[in-house]
Amino acid sequence: MAIAEFLLFVLTATLGGMFLCGANDLITIFVAPECFSLCSYLLSGYTKKDVRSNEATTKYLLMGGASSSILVHGFSWLYGSSGGEIELQEIVNGLINTQMYNSPGISIALIFITVGIGFKLSPAPSHQWTPDV
Numbered sequence: 863m864a865i866a867e868f869l870l871f872v873l874t875a876t877l878g879g880m881f882l883c884g885a886n887d888l889i890t891i892f893v894a895p896e897c898f899s900l901c902s903y904l905l906s907g908y909t910k911k912d913v914r915s916n917e918a919t920t921k922y923l924l925m926g927g928a929s930s931s932i933l934v935h936g937f938s939w940l941y942g943s944s945g946g947e948i949e950l951q952e953i954v955n956g957l958i959n960t961q962m963y964n965s966p967g968i969s970i971a972l973i974f975i976t977v978g979i980g981f982k983l984s985p986a987p988s989h990q991w992t993p994d995v
Contacts, residue, residue, distance in 0.1 A: 868908065875901035887949045888937050892930075895982050899926050925981065925992065933978025939971035 878897030885891045903926060907919030941948065943965065944956035957963045984992040 871901045871905050929978050929981035932974055936971045936974025943967045
């Protein structure tokens with residue numbers, strides 16, 4: 863592969879990280895790590911002829927898909943509990959106005975969001991389940 867493709871993947875991953883820093887709604891919070899993750903999957907499979915690289919890419923892609931689905935499920939719980947708001951400040955206002963901030967639905971949403979982000983970004987203790995890339 864050419865160096866241009868490698869640099870394109872690295873720059874696109876950086877762009878995803880920059881969008882995540884400025885995110886203030888649920889859609890951007892989901893799309894920015896996906897941009898970062900997809901580029902990470904492509905970079906892990908950069909050496910196409912290496913069997914271990916292909917295996918790691920497949921495992922990484924499947925784990926990323928599972929974590930994305932868990933994250934979206936948590937976002938849907940949060941979206942529904944807040945009264946259909948996607949901006950973070952409006953979600954907080956909606957939860958306070960409807961007095962849903964102590965409900966079990968919010969706890970479930972936060973657990974799903976934490977697990978989804980934990981598997982997506984692989985901080986410790988989730989790094990044990992991340993494929994060796």
